[in-house]
Amino acid sequence: MSQPGLWPRFISLEGGEGVGKSTNLAAMAELLRATGRELVVTREPGGTPLAEDIRQLLLAPRNEAVAADAELLLLFAARAQHWQQVILPALRRGAWVLCDRFVDATYAYQGAGRGLDTALIDRLAELVLQGQGPALTLLLDVDVATGLARAQQRAALDRFEQEQLSFFERVRAAYLVRAQAEPERIRRIDASQPLAQVQADVAAVMAAYIEMCE
Template sequence: MKTPFIVLEGLEGAGKSTVLQVITQWLEQRGIDYLTVREPGGTPLAESLRELIKKDWDERVSPEAELLVMYAARVQLVNEVIKPALAQGRWVIGDRHDLSSQAYQGGGRQLSKNMLAQLSDMTLQGFKPDLTLYLDIEPAVGLARASARGALDRIEREALGFFERTRARYQELAAADPSIKTIDAEQTPEQVKAHVLAVLEAQWPS
């Protein structure tokens, strides 16, 4: 069996960290070796790029510059960490991947789909997750949750309309790709957990 790459996606406050715990516990119960990664980040270079992208600058960060930094961090993580782990038979669970750029920079920043497709093809060369869990949440609800956790970074402080466009693109992409499963993140934690486990068991039965 091909070693799986699973990704969690969603707006701020959607509960990715909680779902990550659900998945890792499920893997541990099965005795499966795994690695967790996050984007942007996951290597020394990619973590430095993460700081750059989240930092407040005394200048406007152009959408194109933001996009290129995201892909630089992503391709470094994929080539140096994710692919080697998968080759060793370790499952990889990622907190964000390419779908984030399609949604945030494509939907939120309104960059062209053609630009995003070309950049994705050039850097990832068709590499994609085996399963993506998209945690869907109303932007206002998610931002309220995120604000309660502490200070927001540069992207998290964008206007509500930015996140509404991002969510709309997420939903559009999820509807078009059967490997993306949508989870209602506004359910109770118990309901979210049950839905996530049902998806995992359906794809990889005991």
């Protein structure tokens, strides 16, 4: 049974850089669509035209230092728009929602990574989400060095991807702490395995979860 306020049809996918979120998100979406369910696939930051504009502000490398508080507030501004305009309406009409990152990422990146007080994140999360969120989160986990090596094989790095190794170590540690604290909601997937095995593990979690939600 999910906690009060958590939507059983809301699933998020989390993880640091280079864990394979895009590939596995597509596989998860295919599994859900194969069951004939209405599915909304979205991402954070982003998901609406306004939130996507904020995403570009957040990710673009720039000479100006971005204050951690400013970054946090921009993220929650995008999240408020996304939640009200896309996620909540979909959940209320009975659709499933699959989201590439959600509030766990804020605790990992802005809380642990940037060193912001988690009490501040708690207050903003309560203001925007009022205790609501995904009932299932899959955490793709790989050691930071491997993940960054994978990420560097892609296109030009965004502002977050240019951070120091220690930043990503803090992010990963925070994700693992959250997974340990909420084992029923957050399921860790070993993303250091070959892709076929990672996708098999993801599919097993998804199949069991969908069956439980029937």
